[in-house]
Amino acid sequence: MAVNNNNKKTATSKPDEQFDFFHDERVRSVFYQLLTAAAVGLAAWYLISNTAQNLEARGMHTGFGFLNTAAGFDSYFKLIPNEAGVGTYGRIFIIGVLNTLYVSALAIIASTVLGFFIGVLRLSSNWLVSKVALAYVEIFRNTPFLIQVIFWYIGVFSLLPRVRNSIDLSGGAELLLLNNRGLYMPWPVPGDLFWLTGAAFIIAIIAVVILKRWAKNRQDKTGQIFPTFILSAAVLIFLPGTVYFMTGMPLNWDIPKLEGLNFVGGATLPPSFVTLLVALSIYHASYTAEMVRAGILSVNKGQYDAAQSIGLRPGRVMSLVIIPQAMPAIVPPMISNWMSTIKNSSLAIAIGYPDLVSLFMQTSLNQAGYAIELVGMTMAFYMFVSLTISWLLNIYNKRVQLVER
Amino acid sequence: MASIKKVPALSAAPPLSEVSVLGWMQKNLFSSVFNTLLTLVTLYIIYITVKGLWVWGIADAVWVADNRRECFEISTDGACWAGVIAWLDNIFYGRYPRQELWRVNLGIFFLFIWMTPLWLPRVKAKISIGMTTVFLYPFLGGYLFAGGEKGIFMQIMLTSAIVCLLANTIHSIIGIFSGRSLPEFISSLSGKKNVSDKTQRNIFLGFLALIFVLIFVWQMSWSLERVPWTKWGGLFLTLVIAGIGIASALPGGIILALGRRSRMPVIRVLSTTFIELFRSVPIITVLFMATTMFPLFMPQGFVLNKLVQVIIAVCLFNAAYMAETVRGGLQTIPLGQFEGAHTIGLGYWQTMGLIVMPQALKHMIPNIVGNFISLLKDTTLVSIIGLFDVLGMLRSISKDLPWLGLHKEPLVFGAILFFLICFAMSKYSRHLEVKLSTGHKN
Structure with missing residues (x-):
């Protein structure tokens, strides 16, 4: 017993090791950290003091007060009303953010759909089709995006015909018109009772969710498959449809009409x-395609x-077995691809689309100065978006991992 | 009566579907009605595209003309390559003085000579060659490109660079023929055998010192005319910016990645903040920040030229991206490697430098090359803030009086140029990946 105790003691207590101040890992760690912090702090202090001196010498003001002053310019494309000389810089910021998010959101949807399509073509058993898809991917991935943007703008969309000779994309119906002033299309104008149709649509969605749960429970218990897809499609179309017709079709379309030299009415998207x-x-679809293929x-x-x-049909093999397992490999890179779509939308500046960078970092900076505030706010917006997206991605990754193990 | 055949029966010929062209086509192009339809539709699309491109770009294109109007007179629906050809010098060199162009060419040639040994299997000491490329070549190249008065520091660095270039070249030639290194060769000249490593090194250093003195004296006798950075442009400028970005991104990225994985909270937080800050914003905002805010950061009276601002911005941006690539590579190294290195008594830097990094870098090669490609592509953005890089030059063709309005052809030319460079790089990285893979998969 006594011997045992002794043994334990020697095992736990360290041999007579002296505390060596200069070679202790913790002391060193603290020292290195202090050194780094001091170096960074000193550099920051140096830059800040230089900046303060420069600002003073140039008579420049700082502070965010300018956001409440009126901006002397207006954006030609905006989602909220604004007027030059009346709208503030704060409003310009919001216009820029909305414009950036608007074009990015549409581009993300389009590039994801197109990318999935190309990715599937890439895996086609048809040799020619897969090679064509490969050529698409290689061509668009290996040329600078800026050259592509400028090429589309100057080489394609600037060469569109004038208003009188607009290209009719709707095949003679004069609904979708493309000319060198942009894309003209009808815009819905909801009537008085239109909210009922909207409400019916929401009810239909809820009904479909309940139906799906019920069908899944039933399948788990009895093994019988319920045709949820057809039924939910029917519910989604018929319920709002019936309400829409019963309330007397309260939705009018504002259709673009040629008046004088230009189209009036409807919605317009500028060429930029x-x-x-x-x-x-097109650019981001080429990246998505590779991710889908790799996944x-x-x-x-x-x-x-x-x-x-086990007798599954090819479609079911894909949808029930392959895609669910490929998703964890596809989603993380795809979300960072979405993030770079938002970042690349800043190249709008090369073709004059008024996104955040172009409105705020270029026009506002030239008009108002306040370099630090303007640059800071723009970068802060992108950082906010990026952090939000990576937060969502982390949640997704955690969920996927839990399901896996 | 049973018999045993001594000779194996001849194997049957492979089925026709596996060897003949028709069989291959049947299997890969016309295996079903749907596939046949798909093939025909694709063929039609390819035909339309290729025919259109052929007619526009080659068949009806104009190669020789004095101005755009002449192009139109010869052919109205073809490309006017004459404009691009007339501007080729500008596209490649910008407004660099024409009688000094040999300096740019020589600089690029020296870089080529310097780096070729890295691809020759028999040459030794590749790591030192690689290191000197990063640390000494910039002085040689920089002086050739910029010229001007040489300060004493520049004289020393320039001389070292030339000495190093000479030593490298001789070393590689010897390496190709005999497989020996330069120090071995020099000490073998003295006739003694079995020279110890230390004497070998001393003889080599003495030899280098001798050449250094000779070249130092020689280089005092000449100097190059100064070419201001505003004259730099075209593909040359793009490569200078991208080259410096690439050379600094890797070391910067490694330091940041190690910092992000460090156990010291202050260093970790600082590295993470830096990386996330630069990765989450578009590069154009970083470039704008460089041109609008860097002047405010500098002490009064000190003016940073635009090229330096841009290069600093590109370096910061790319270091952040490279850091994430390196971190991804570090994560592929199993913990056992760290522990193994620890048990044989290696410290932090030895573990990283000798055990972890060599393995991790191998895993990272495809991603690093991918980073380099996107850096090269992103370099075109400097044209937005007013530098005349290759895209800036291509776009100014349409503002040149004889070629007014010539937009499409220069852009197509630029796209082809970048495609060739980037495609070659990505194919090479694929090749390298296969060559370096040792069959271990973690």
Whole structure:
């Protein structure tokens, strides 16, 4: 017993090791950190004091007060009303943010759909089709995005015909018109009772969610498959449809009409917007395509064989076995691709689309000065978006991991 | 009566579908009605595209003309390549004085000579060659490109660079023929055998010192005319910016990545903040920040020229991106490697430099090359803030009086140029990946 105790004691207590101040890991760690902090602090102090001196010498003001002063210019494309000389810089900021988010959101949707399509073509058993898809991917990934944007703008969208000779994309119906002033399209104007249709649509969505849950429970219990897809499509179309017709079709379309030299009415998208949308979609689709391909290829081939051997049809093999397993590999890079779509929309500046960078970092900076505030706010917006997206991505990753193990 | 065949039966010929062209086509192009339809539609699309491009770009294109109007007179629906050809010098060199162009060419040639040994299997000491490329070549190249008065520091660095270039070249030539290194060769000249490493090194250093003195004296006798940075432009400027960005991104990225994985909270937080800040904003905002805010950061009276501002911005931006690539590579190294290095008594820097980094870098090669490609592509953005890089030059063709309004052809030319460079790089990285893979998969 006594011997045992002794042994334990020697095992736990350290041999007579002296505390060596200069070679202790913790002391060193604290020292290095202090050194780094001091160096960074000193550099920051140096830059800030220089900036303060420079600002004083140039008679420049600082502070965010300018956001409440009226801006002497207006954006030609905006989602909220504004007027030159009346709207404030704060409003310009909001216009810029909305414009950036608007074009990015549409581009993200378009590029994801197109990218999935190209990615599937890339995996096609048809040799020619897969090579064409490969050529698409290689061409758009290996040329600078800026050249592509400028090419679309100058080489394609500036060469569009004048208003009188507009290209009719709707095949003679004069609904979708493309000319060198932009893309003209009808815009819905809701009537008095239109909210009822909206409400019916929401009720239909809720009904579909409940139906899906019920069908899944039933399948888990009895093994019978309920045709949810057809039924939910029917509910989604018929319920709002019936309400819409019963309330007397309270939705009017504002259709663009040629009056004098220009189209009046409807909604207009300027050429710069259409250019940016097309360029972003095509460029980022080439990245999405590779991610989709890599994701689907990352699923073990045995999974195909097993799924086929239990008698699943090819479509079901994809939707029930392959895609769910490929998603964890596809989603993280795809979300960072979405993030770079938002960042690349800043190249709007090259073709004059008034996004945040162009309105705030260029025009406002030239008009008002306040370099630090303007640059800071613009960067802060992008950082906010990026942090939000990576936060969502982390949540997704955690969920996927929990499901896996 | 059973018999045993001594000779194996001849194997049957492979089925026709596996070897013949028709069989291959049947399998890969016309395996079903749907596939046949798909093939035909694709063929039609390819035909339309290729025909359109052929007619516009080659068949009806104008190669020789004095101005755009002449182009139109010869052909109305073809490309006017004459404009691009007339501007080729500008596209490649910008407004660099024409009689000094040899300096740019020589500088690029020296870089080529300097780096070729890295691809030659028999040459030794590749790491030192690589390091000297990053740390000494910039002085040689920089002086050739910029010229002007040489300060004493520049004289020393320039001389070292030339000495190093000479030593590298001789070393590689010897390496190709005999597989030996330059120090071994020099000490073998003295006739003695079995020279110790230390004497070998001393003889080598003495040899280098001798050349250094000779070249130092020689370089005092000449100097190059100064070419201001505003004259730099075209592909040359793009490569200078991208080259400096690439050379600094890797070391910067490694330091930041190690900082982000560090156990010391202050260093970790600072590195993470830096990386996330620069990764979450578009590069154009960083460039705007550089041109509007850097002048405010500098002490009064000190003016930073635009090129330096841009280069600093590009370096900061790319270091942040490279850091994430390096971190991704570090994460592929299993913990056992760190622990193994620890047990044999290696410290932090030895563990990283000798055990972890060599393995991690190998994993990272495709991503690093991917980073370099996107850096090269992103360099075109400097044209937005008014530098005349290759895109800036291509766009100014349409403002040149004889070629007024010639937009499309220069852009197509630029796209082809970048495609060739980037595609070659990505193919090379694919090749390298295969060559370096040792079959270990973690």
